[in-house]
Amino acid sequence: MVESSTISLTPFEPTEIATVTIAKYGYLATAPLFPSQAISFRALEAYRVLHGACPRLSIQAFCQGLSGLRLEPYRHVLAEQFSSAFDVYNDILHYVDQLVAAALRRNTPNWRMLNACAACLYRLEGEKPLKPGLLASMDGNSSLKLVDDAFRSGQTRPDERTWRTDLFITAEEVDQFKDEVHNAQKEVDGEDEEREVISEDTLPIEEPAESKSVCAERWRNAGPEARKKMFALFATTGIFACLCRHGQVLVLCDMICSGELMKYPLAIVNRVIDVYGPELSVALGYDIACEFSKTLGHSSLGPRAEGVVSGVVPAFHGHSHNRRCQLDWHPMYLEGVGKEDFEGCERFFSHSNGLASATRLSTAFHRHQAIEGLVARWALLKHAESGRFIFNNYRQALTIINEGTRALDIYARELKTTPEDYKRYLVEEREYLRGLMAEPADIKDRAAVEDYKTLDYQIVHDGITGREISRIQREYLAAQTRLESAEEVVRRLEDMLDIDSRWMPGTPEYIKMMVALGQRRYRRALDNLERLVVQRLFELSKLGMNGLGYKLREKIGHALKARAEAIRKALAEYNRHAKALIPPRPELSWTEVMEMASIGEFDLLRDARQDIREKPWANRSHRAATATYFNVKRAREEIDRLNVEIPRLFTAMIDDHIDHHDAIQAAADKEPALAHELKLRQQYNDAVNAKNVAWLQKASKLHGFTGRIEYGKRIGHNASRSDALPLPSWATYAGSGDGGNGSADDDDDDDDDDIQGTGSTTDATRLVNFIDGLGKDMD
Numbered sequence: 001m002v003e004s005s006t007i008s009l010t011p012f013e014p015t016e017i018a019t020v021t022i023a024k025y026g027y028l029a030t031a032p033l034f035p036s037q038a039i040s041f042r043a044l045e046a047y048r049v050l051h052g053a054c055p056r057l058s059i060q061a062f063c064q065g066l067s068g069l070r071l072e073p074y075r076h077v078l079a080e081q082f083s084s085a086f087d088v089y090n091d092i093l094h095y096v097d098q099l100v101a102a103a104l105r106r107n108t109p110n111w112r113m114l115n116a117c118a119a120c121l122y123r124l125e126g127e128k129p130l131k132p133g134l135l136a137s138m139d140g141n142s143s144l145k146l147v148d149d150a151f152r153s154g155q156t157r158p159d160e161r162t163w164r165t166d167l168f169i170t171a172e173e174v175d176q177f178k179d180e181v182h183n184a185q186k187e188v189d190g191e192d193e194e195r196e197v198i199s200e201d202t203l204p205i206e207e208p209a210e211s212k213s214v215c216a217e218r219w220r221n222a223g224p225e226a227r228k229k230m231f232a233l234f235a236t237t238g239i240f241a242c243l244c245r246h247g248q249v250l251v252l253c254d255m256i257c258s259g260e261l262m263k264y265p266l267a268i269v270n271r272v273i274d275v276y277g278p279e280l281s282v283a284l285g286y287d288i289a290c291e292f293s294k295t296l297g298h299s300s301l302g303p304r305a306e307g308v309v310s311g312v313v314p315a316f317h318g319h320s321h322n323r324r325c326q327l328d329w330h331p332m333y334l335e336g337v338g339k340e341d342f343e344g345c346e347r348f349f350s351h352s353n354g355l356a357s358a359t360r361l362s363t364a365f366h367r368h369q370a371i372e373g374l375v376a377r378w379a380l381l382k383h384a385e386s387g388r389f390i391f392n393n394y395r396q397a398l399t400i401i402n403e404g405t406r407a408l409d410i411y412a413r414e415l416k417t418t419p420e421d422y423k424r425y426l427v428e429e430r431e432y433l434r435g436l437m438a439e440p441a442d443i444k445d446r447a448a449v450e451d452y453k454t455l456d457y458q459i460v461h462d463g464i465t466g467r468e469i470s471r472i473q474r475e476y477l478a479a480q481t482r483l484e485s486a487e488e489v490v491r492r493l494e495d496m497l498d499i500d501s502r503w504m505p506g507t508p509e510y511i512k513m514m515v516a517l518g519q520r521r522y523r524r525a526l527d528n529l530e531r532l533v534v535q536r537l538f539e540l541s542k543l544g545m546n547g548l549g550y551k552l553r554e555k556i557g558h559a560l561k562a563r564a565e566a567i568r569k570a571l572a573e574y575n576r577h578a579k580a581l582i583p584p585r586p587e588l589s590w591t592e593v594m595e596m597a598s599i600g601e602f603d604l605l606r607d608a609r610q611d612i613r614e615k616p617w618a619n620r621s622h623r624a625a626t627a628t629y630f631n632v633k634r635a636r637e638e639i640d641r642l643n644v645e646i647p648r649l650f651t652a653m654i655d656d657h658i659d660h661h662d663a664i665q666a667a668a669d670k671e672p673a674l675a676h677e678l679k680l681r682q683q684y685n686d687a688v689n690a691k692n693v694a695w696l697q698k699a700s701k702l703h704g705f706t707g708r709i710e711y712g713k714r715i716g717h718n719a720s721r722s723d724a725l726p727l728p729s730w731a732t733y734a735g736s737g738d739g740g741n742g743s744a745d746d747d748d749d750d751d752d753d754d755i756q757g758t759g760s761t762t763d764a765t766r767l768v769n770f771i772d773g774l775g776k777d778m779d
Helices: 018-024 041-053 059-069 076-103 171-175 180-196 209-218 263-276 289-298 323-329 344-359 364-384 386-415 419-435 443-453 455-462 466-496 508-543 550-580 590-599 603-607 620-667 672-700 729-733 761-772
Strands: 027-029 038-040 134-141 234-244 249-256 282-285 309-312
Touching: 018 027, 027 041, 027 076, 038 041, 038 076, 041 059, 041 076, 041 364, 059 076, 076 364, 076 620, 076 672, 134 263, 134 344, 171 249, 171 263, 180 263, 234 263, 234 344, 234 364, 249 263, 249 364, 263 282, 263 289, 263 309, 289 309, 289 323, 323 419, 344 364, 364 386, 364 672, 386 620, 386 672, 419 620, 443 455, 443 466, 455 466, 508 550, 620 672, 672 729
Parallel strands: 134 282, 282 309
Antiparallel strands: 027 038, 134 234, 234 249
C-alpha cells in the first residue's frame, strides 16, 4: 500500500483502454485518457475507512503520511491526484451501492429513512404499541461551515455536482418555511392584542416578559430571527440534523448564510411527518422545544403536526431552562419517553466536528461528499452498537427500578406518601409557578402613544420604513382600544358602586385606593422576586447533587448566572415599590437575598400571598421522593420500550440475512461480481449481527429481564418467500431470558416445547431444515 514503483501493464484485451487495464491490476488512474500515475484501491479504501474512524484525517495529512512511509518528500500534487482519484473511487462505490440496493429491493422512495434504525422503525405485527412511537432529537451545529468563493484567492473552478443520496433536504424545501416565523408571530401578536382588551368582568393579567422570553434570552437559537445572522464569509454556516435515539441520522439540511433559523427545524418536522406520519407519533427533542412549539403550532405545519409530533427539551439542556419550563418539557416529567435523554445530536456533533477543518475550504460537493461518507460510517458504527445500547439501557433501568423501589418504600413509611401524592406535588408546583406572574406595566402603552405622536418626525428625520410605520400605528390603535375598554369598565364599576362623582387626586377615596394599588404593585413585585429565587433554590439543589459531571454543573452555573441578572432587576423593582408603600417597607440588599437563597431560608416568602415553605412539594424530602417516583416510572417505560426493540432488532437482522441470501442466489449466474459483493456484505453484516445478538443474550441474563429474543414478522413484510432459506448461525442465541435465576417464564407453559430463536411452527421447521442442510448446496 505504501510502495512506489514504475511498472508496465499489459492490456487484457487488444482494444482495452488504459484506465480499465490499470483498474484490473488493482489501481485507479489519476487521469482519464493518458494516465502516467495510479493509486492502489487498497490505499483509497484505507483512507476511506481511516477517515470514517477519524474525520480529522484529511487527504493532505494522509498523503503526507504515505510520503513519510516511502521516505520521500511530500509534494502538493500528490494530494491533488489522490483527491481526484478518491472522487472517482467514491463514484464507483456509489454505483455499487445502487446495484446492491436494487438487488435487495431497497431503492424505493424514503427507504433509507424508513429503515435507518431497526430498533426504532422495524415495527412487528402483534407488538405492544409504543406512544410516542419514535424518540428522536434535532439540533443545529455551526462547525461544518463552508467559506464563500467570493472570499477565496484565485479563480474558482465550477463544480455542479451535488450530494448523491437523500440524506439532505434541499434549500428550496427549506425555504418554503422562511416566512413561517413572521406569519406565526403576527398570529401570536393578534392573539395577544385580543387578550389585552379588558373584559367587562376582569382586569387583564398577562404573563411577564421573563416568563415569556426566558428561553429567547438564554438560548440564542430561541431569539428573534433577525438576530440569527452569520458572517458574510461563510456560504454555508453549518448543518441541522435529526437523529433517532440510537444515534442513526434520519435527515440533514444545510444552514445557509444564517444562524439557526426556525425554518430549519420546521423543514425537519415537515420531512418527519411526510415519512413517518401520521401513524407513527414522534417525540422530538430540541433544546428550545418550549419556544419552537409555539412557532410550530402557528405555522402551516400546525394541523399536521398536532398529535404526531411532540416536543421535548433534552435532559442536559433542560437544566438551563427555568423551573416552570422544566416541569412542562423535561423528559423526567413526560409520559412514554423512558430514560431517553434526547442528547443524541450532541454526540453526533462531537464526532462530526472533526470534519470541519478539512471541509471549510473545500468545494460544496466535496463537503457534502465528506458528510455523506461520515454519516454512512457512523450508521455502521451505531448499528454495531445497538445490542450494547440495549444491554446498557436495560441494566440501567433495572438498577433504577430496584434501588428506586426500595427508596420509595422508605419514603412511604417515613413521609406517609403515595404515588398519587407525588403526582399532586407536580401539579401544585406547576400551579404555584404559573400563579406568580407579574402584571404588565403601562409602559408599553405610554411608549406606543409617544411613538405615534412623533411619527411624522421619525419618518422625516429617522427615515423609518413602511413596516415600522405600520407597527407604530398598530400598537397605538391597540393602546387606544385598551384605554377605551378600560374606561368602559370604569363606567360600569361606577354604576355598580353608585359612585356619583369620579374620584380625583386628593380625595379620601382616591388616596385610599392609591395605597391599595401600591400594596398590589408591591405584592406583584414580591411574587416575581419570589418566583425567581425559588427557581434558583431548586437549581442550586441540582448543582449540589452527587454524580453530576463537570459539564452539567458548568451548564447549570451559567443558567444561574443568567438568572441572577433577572433577580437583580426584580430586586430593584421590589425595592422601588417597597419604598413607595405607606409606611415604606425596608429595602432588601442583594447580599441579603443571596444569603437567604444560599441557605435555603428565604424569609421574604412570609410576606408573599402564600408561604410555600410548609408545602409538601417544597420540602426537600418530599421533592427527593417525587424525583425518585418519576425516575422509576420513566425506567419502567424504558423497559417496555426495550422489550419491543429487542425482537425488532433481532427480526431485522435475520430478514437482512435472508434478503442477502435471496439476492446472492438471483445474481449468481448472470452477475457473479454483484453476487460476490453481496456475499462480502452479508459476511460483514453477520459478524456485526452476531455481536449484537451476543449483547441481547447478555441482557436476557439480567435479573429482572422480561423481554424475549424472538423472530417476528414486520408489518407489511412478505415473509413467505423465505420459508426454505437458511437462518444465520447466530440465530440460535435467541430465546426468552431466565430472569437471572435459571427459570423460564412461569406464565408461558409452552416454553419447553419451543425451539429458541423461533416464534412459530414455521420458524421452527425452517431452523430444523437449516441444520439438516448444513454442508449441502441449497437452492
